[in-house]
Amino acid sequence: MRYFKEFEVRWSDLDANRHLGNSSFINFMSHTRMAYLIEMGFDHKTLAKNEVGPVVFYEHMYYFKEVFPGKPIRVSLDVMGMSEDGMFFEFHHNF
Template identity: 60%
Template sequence: MYKKQFEIRWSDVDANGHLANSAYTNFMSHARMSFFGEHGFSMPEIRKYNVGPVVFYEHMYYFKESFIGAPITVTIEVSGLSEDGMLFMFKHDFYNENGDNLAYCEMQGAWIDLKARKLTALPKPLLSLAEKFPKSEDFKILTKADTRKHGVQPKPLSVQTI
């Protein structure tokens, strides 16, 4: 399990004085990029291959409040990866200094070719690194069907909804 520690800043709290939902997203993103960097996927390295990560969804569950100045720890477990490395899934947990679980998030994403602007398999050197990621106990091989598990599809905007 990968861990990254943060301190809640003034800009991380909302009108209620507790950690804002957008801050959870920012902390997860920062933790993921640190995780990637420490596993050979630094920004300069992935740019060599012209790929970048994209998020499909982040599904959050909130359990306890946290406030400005409090230290928090964000954990990451890799819970899914497709055979070609295109798709990935992470579990994130947020903990306070007492070890209380503040929130949980399941996140799914993929790699995109930055020129073609389309999803792409990882190049072999990156795939071999990704296959070595530490994995969760419930790790699974992802398929494209897993990207539609919630049944959400794009829908056109109708004139009536404008």
């Protein structure tokens, strides 16, 4: 299943070279994951009630193109796998 979230690139998302900074990529991926989980019924209230929450164990990126301000970016989320007990997920993102 592929999920998409669109964002406006803000001034605070840019680095000194005026393109998307490394930490902004991470933040957009995190926001996309949480938006997906909320749409699947795992909102903050439900997570708190069940005393669970998403934890990132491993994250890495490959940069294929620069992102500049002036037009929205679209971040995809693909669910690549899940453990049998549903405790672990693997997500892939593309910009």
